[in-house]
Amino acid sequence: MRRILLGCLVTVFTFCAADVLAQRSVTGRVTSAEDGSGLPGVNVVVKGSTSGTVTDVDGSYSLSVPEGGNVLVFTFIGLKSQEIDIAGRAVVDANMEADVTQLSEVVVTALGIERNKNELGYAAQQVGGDKITAARGTNFVNSLSGKVSGVDIKASNTMGGSTNVVIRGYKSLTNSNQALFVIDGIPVTNATTNTNAQQTGGVGVDYGNAAQDINPDNIASVNVLKGAAATALYGSRAANGVIMITTKKGRKNSFDVVVNSGLTWGQIDKSTYVKYQKEYGGGYLPRFGANRTFDDGSLPTPVYGDDASYGPKFDGQPVYHWDALDPASPNFHKSRPWVAAANDPANSYFETAVTSSQSVGISAGTDKTTYKVGYTRVDEKGMLPNSTIDRNMFNFTASTELIKKMTLTTSANYTNIQGVGRYGTGYNGRNPNQTFRQWWQTNVDIKEQREAYFRNRQNVTWNWNAAATGPLYSDNPYWSRYENYSNDSRDHFFGYASLNYEITPWLSVLGRAAYDGTQDFQEERVAVGSAGTSSYSRYDRSYSEQNYDLMFTVKKKLGEDFSFNGLIGTNLRRTKTEAIRASTNGGLVVPRLYSLSNSLSPINPPTEDYIREGVDGIFADLTFGYKELAYIEGTVRRDQSTALPAAHDSYWYYSGAANFVFSEVIDADWLSNGKVRANYAEVGNAGQPLAVYDVYDKPTGIGSIPLFSLPNTKNNADLKPERTKSWEVGVEADFLDNRVGVDLTYYESRSLDQILNVTVSGATGYTGKWVNSGEISNKGIEASLYVVPVQTNDFSWTVNFNFTRNRNLVVDLYGEGTGEVTNYPLGVSSVQGGVSFNAAKGYPFGVIRGKDFVYTNGERTVNSAGYYQTTTASNVIIGNAMPDWIGGINNSLSYKGVALSFLVDIRRGGNVWSLDQWYGEATGLYPESVGLNDRGVDKRTPVDEGGGILLPGVQADGSANTVYGEAQDGDGQLPFGYAANGYSGAPHSWYVYDASYVKLREATITYSLPVAALGLSKAFKAIDVSLIGRNLWIIDKKMKYSDPEDGLSSGNYNISGYQSGAYPMLRSYGFNVKLTF
């Protein structure tokens, strides 16, 4: 293949060796008459010749003018054309009237190539950097939510946690569905280092993903390439869409300094947290434990070991609470009344989160050189005690014309992140919500727990073991935060050098070398004295990716009417991950010493990863244009990957796209611009490395007796590349002088022959196997709409709508006929609580299976005890995490120097299964378990005394339910959760919730001070003061006591729609001052 490439290159050289006739050079900059900003994408042509160019992102251009050329013509769709006499001038600036329309901007496409949007045959939606940084979020990915159609962004509520970014639906059954992040044309890692256990709801910490290392203040714009046609040049890795980031650069002959300083505060939104009942206290049974005799005599004691609130009714009688057993407590051996806690976790555990963000950016340029230097520091303190993240981000980009027409651009970016006490997630003692949402006593005062810990920094728990020597299940929640915390750091370096040479005005060559590397270090600890074995573990990981590109681009007018853009190039990519995870064994010897050498038993061999992949690619892209009316484009790429067996390690993919600018032929005042587009693409994918050749696992030997074992997953030496086929059609139009605009797309994609780690029957001796099989289809509609209801000199109001509706279907899994596999569970076969998340043939990806209600004539059936009957089968489909649609509405209003913007983010449909409610309702934490029943008697009173709960539904014979069920726990006399039905459990489907929400996601008010009027113009170019708010208000949601958006983590295990120890939403507000010098 390499020979073919060389052949092509030679042809291109020969082709271009001809004309070197340029006579003189003219440079200049085209600006907008409205605001003086540079206008990209303006066509600049020497009148009466074929010489021409297009302005770059800054609006600058440089052009060779042949002998006799005297006039330059500046044209731009939606703007008035201009002709300027250039006789005797070397610098010709132009100032063009009318505003920048949505359609006619220059967008950055695959490989960093700038294109006029009207030339594109596929959907691409660009968001300006100012829109992303307006609300000063620390993770720019979260700031895209609701702003781009076709993109499903789910942020977790943890500090610095990972964000799930899925474009146009889940396409891969077992591999990553996360979008590819590309900065200035170069892919950067968005890896998550979270463990499998973390991603599937087990013990773990969400360390976030690497895209958040990107400095938001350095982003000029973000362009989202959604479909395969747009991303085909990136091939396999872009099958899930691309988030293209263009960074800010310096401008020629300028000098700007921008300083941002901001501070935000956050507090939990209590509608997303537990509301505790205040009538009954700790215990499973409505009685106290054995009396103890202390200073106040022989008095009852709560059952400290029962981590539930189905205990005795609060009646104010003196009892020995947990602190009566704490020798350091003023209440030692003293009784206190049996009452509900004055300070519960919802009110008093979560702290005010504070984020301080400071940045300085200098961008400048001379005639030949431009550069940009930025530094941003963000200090974040989370809502949990002892949680901080500090980020330091440096950026440097410079571009210089080395010799005539040869430009060298270099960029170096370094981010350092240091985290302390990131939040534990899932079913995990280090996640305080496991305790507070699921296993808690409502008599425990959280402030007293805090004092108890800080008196001597000991693990004084409310949940004493039987001998009262330490915790049974739950540590003191402050001990847990201050002793059993994790800390981590990541150094992320990203940089490139590229050399661009304009061989002729229509042919240039680009060579580029890029490096992206991260160094992660994570430490986790469990202190001596905690519930569970003390431990220390560390994880060291280094990742690097190198990309080498060589590209020739051709831009040529063919006569008056035809244009031709061509691209041919090669890409070499090498990635390497090296990681080691080691932990102590059997406990720690010396308390509070966290080192591997402090292990009680000899440590087990660490887990080592060494994963490499090499991909060689060649590609070409051809675009033909007719006038500015119609374009067709075709791309082709071939990759060869080491991740596949040698027999089929190479694969082709290609795309074709066409568009037609119908506004060129329809002469109507009301139509400002309009085009239709269509495309088709096929993309291949190599899957992940190390899935081909079999190896053995090495369990820890029994002393000196060695062990080996076959691995759990069977590798496959016959793997082939997987494929995604997709097509889309779309229309874009602007009306009424760009007061209204619409962009509509319909797409379909089919991902087939997927490289899957399928779950197989354990009777094969394996639990998983790599195969080529399965098919998922996605069909959807994306719509963006803008309306400018008011636009006057002083006042303008713009509304942007985004709408996405994706329908996902698992078409096929594995095997045929009687051997067909029609379902398999994702990640793990079943998560805590007994439900599973599955790919099931004929259903959307990620269906939830569990036990359902038994229906009689469509009504829920209760049994003879008055509780809901459940199906015997535990694999009934009871929900699905995919939303019906998502959308965003953004309003921007500006009046003179004041700008107001607010974004409403909407998600409709989709389900969440809540382990928190499954356990928490069975332990009696929630108000639903107390109060009066419809007979006016306390629900927890025995049924024969008039108590109990009458569940809506019918009896087995179909008649309305009249049987009151006991509603006190103990030995299973409870309708709720895991303990219902005498511990057979309630229907899982009872704990499936509608995940819909409507959130006021962002609101900002910015006031631009009239610098000149204040006489400050010598010092400042601009001063902007903003008030900002994020997640201010959940306008509507269906799920009580939780934020339906919160999930576990991003990653490959694809379990969304599961909440376990969910974090409340943080409502944050603050200010930012932006000074431009």
Place this chain on the structure above:
Amino acid sequence: MKRIIIFILPIVLMTACVESLDNWNVDQKKATVVPPRTLFTNALKGIIDVVTTPNVNTNNFRMFVQYWATTTYLDEPRYNMTQRLYSQNQWYAAYRDALVDLKEAKRLINNDETLAPDLKANQLALVEIAEVYCWNFLVTTFGDVPYSEALDPNNVLPAYDDAATIYSDLLTRLDGAIASIKTTAGTFTNSNDVIYNGSAAKWIKFGNSLKLRMGMLLADVDAGKAKTLVEQAVAGGVITDNADRARFPYISAPPNNNPVSANLNPLFSSREDFVMASTIIDAMNDREDPRRQFYFTQVDGEYVGGNYGFSNAYADFSHVSAKIIEPTFEGLFMDASEVNFFLAEAAERGFIGGGAAAAAGYYNEAVEQSIIYWGGTQADADTYLARTDVAYATAAGDWKEKIGTQKWIALNNRGWDSWTEWRRLDFPKLSPPSGPSIPTALTIPNRMIYPVIEQTVNGAQWSTAAGRYNADSPAAKLFWDAN
């Protein structure tokens, strides 16, 4: 043109085309060649762990036979088999953690052309015996399971075979294995024969003892065949001395410590989930059993059991003893006491000679070996066996009840073995928990339900098999469980 070279040169220089990266897709941190003995030992650990562990996610058999009760969580003592994945974990332990490694060990041994023929035969025989043990675990736990189509990653939807048919084949294989062992040759080197450390002769005893156990399992459904098997096994030599017991030597360091310690020893866990059930404690209190101090802790100088199937305050009841939660406490495949109980039963059934008199002798031997194994003295055993409620002549009930009760006491800490013996002998009489808070009548399981994951990934084959057990009911009886 010169300038073009600036571009191409570095690319050409660093270009190492992927074709030269052949080894990039081979895991550099894992072995591609291993000695088969390491797979054999790993399989033994895989199966003994699942039989030994008290982890609620894997093995709740100690509750099925009412040795243990729980403090707070009542799902498992009330036989909820779907809240957790213990059925699946047993399935995985047998197939994935043991049988597939044994199959691989066999393949590697067969491929080793340098191995001396006798040694090779012995190694293959040991692997075969271990395989029979694992299959026996599966068949007596679940019933019909994938067998003829199992352990083949190319057939991901294996059919379930009839349990009785599998059983017959296992017995044939076991005979072949026992016959092929050469006592003149060794077994596995480097201590990888963790059970007998190279003694082929002891493996013959283990093989015959396993055959005895399997033969006795058929006693109620095919007495003729059972008799033949028992006769052959006894003739071949069984484990009658505890020095020959088949045990797995756990060590102190995790993860190879005894799984009971991993779950209950305060070194490794702060949980207080289990107390001893009154069912076993009362039975042993009544007989002033000398093993109580080795089995249980005391509460105020007494052995007190909790109420099985209901919540119990941890501090009020006896717990499992310090001996049993020792990290180095061994795991047992088979011991002499168990074999003697089988012999007593065989004598009563007329499979071997001697009748009731011989049965009494084996019974005494079995009880005595158990007491001494656990730490009691000969005097303890003599006193105990002299009690009218223990002595074979005077203890209550028929021979089934006498043997069943004492075997149940002796097999404490071996929940799975005890559950099988309880299903076979139907003694002691155990009742499931009942009361007003239990809305539906419970039945002590007669079999383990299939893993839910078999429903979801191997649904068609599963449903055929499940249909034979009344829709995968745990109440359905297995083929050998006649009454």
